[in-house]
Amino acid sequence: MGRKQSYSHSELLDITKRLVLEHGYDGFNLKLLSQHLPGARSTIYQYYANKDEIIAACMKRVIAAVLEKAAALDESDSMRALQELLNIYLEEFQLHQLLSDAYKIKTTSSDAARKDIEYVESAHDFLKVQLTRLFQKAQQEKQIREDIPLPVHVGVFFNFINTPNMMNVPVPEWSKMLFQVWMGGAKK
Template sequence: MGRKQSFTETELLDTTKQLVLEHGYDGFHLKLLSQHLSGARSTIYQYYANKEEIVAACMKRVMSAVLDKALAIDEAEPMDALEQLLLVYVEESALHQLLGNASKINTANSSAAARDLEYIEAGHQTLKIQLSRLFERAQQNKDLRQDIPLPVLIGVFFNLIDTPNMLNIPTPAWGKLLFQMWIGGAKS
């Protein structure tokens, strides 16, 4: 007797995210996914037609969540906005790793996956524009050093996201600490 459907689309996408991050796109397959869900493998096909659609939908969902949070930030004070934006990126630090697999998705057999990837690319551009705008305003306000080129400031800012939280500090406090380290440096 087969297993009955007992997982939601949210659970499906959460599990997909976890497995793609653990095994990479190439190591992710529907059999592996079904082993981590409490329902029958055939239930997956009630939501998505194939691996490409599932992974693209997962990526779109993560991008959508990041966009919602990032675009809700009040940009009146660029440095405050940058700190809030860093927290958004730290909270969803796997976004970059997850989206690194987007180029591996073959959209030839899935118009749904192609649409999701178009959304992801547009979202990436929106985030890039927001970040550039905030950095430029912060530099114009002389909140950031003028002698360091903007691409360097942005690059170091992004590298903060991948800093391991070895002390297991709660994410909001960790994001604040990283921002303070970035803005103040390590000198006494």
Template sequence: MGRKQSFTETELLDVTKRLILEHGYDGFHLKLLSQHLSGARSTIYQYYSNKEEIVAACMKRVISQIMQNASSIDETDAMSALQQLLHVYMEESKLHQLLGDASKIKTQNVKALEDLAFVEQAHSFLKVQLSRLFEQAQKEGKLREDLPLPVLIGTFFNLINTPNLMNVPTQQWSSLLFQIWIGGSKR
């Protein structure tokens, strides 16, 4: 009698995400995944048929959560919404690293292709939301109008990659970074 299934799909995707972030897409493989799960390697195939399908599902899951959180932001006050959006992005600060590997997935697997298409659509939704908030804040005179939006947006996105050298909670860290972004470091 073989080993019983002892992990859930959620656990499988959590471990997948962690291993992709640690090893990259190229270093991630099913043997590595099975070594980090408490159960038979064959159990993986009860959920997904191959590496590409697992990785695409993992990407879809991460961006779905970000979209859900971003969609729930009240956009009435653009600056407040931008600060909340920064926090949402910082909660998944490794998103770009994870999604950067999407282009490496070469597959004909229908499920993986559907998940990758969803990821692309979600990414487009998030870009539209961010651009809309920046335009709104600029129109309200809350952001400099002498700087092109791509400069403001690019700088905003760079905040996400700022190392948390103080090891404070993400909410506090994103708030500090937003304050420095909006006010600069000048006294």
């Protein structure tokens, strides 16, 4: 007798995310996924036709959550918005790692995967435009140094997102510390 389905669509995507982060696109497959699910592998096919569809759906889900929070930001205070944006990105700090293999997804064989990757790309574009807009506004308001080119500010900002939290500080506190280092530097 086969195993009974005992996981939700959300749990399926959560486990997919974890496995893609652990094994990468190339190391992920549906057999590996089924080994981490309580139900039969055939149940996966009720949701997705293949590996590319499920990974694309996982990517879309993650970036959609980030996009929803970022789009809701009050941008009237550029510095506060940048701090809140850093916090949003740190909450989903593995986003860039997860999306780094998006180009490997075969979108020509699946409309679902193609649509999900198109969404991921448009969401990523929105986030880049938003971040650039906030940095430009902060420079115009003389909140950040104007002699430092915008791409340097953005690059440092993104490097903060990738800073390992070796002390396992809660994300809001970690975000605040990183923002303070960015704003004031490390000097006393």
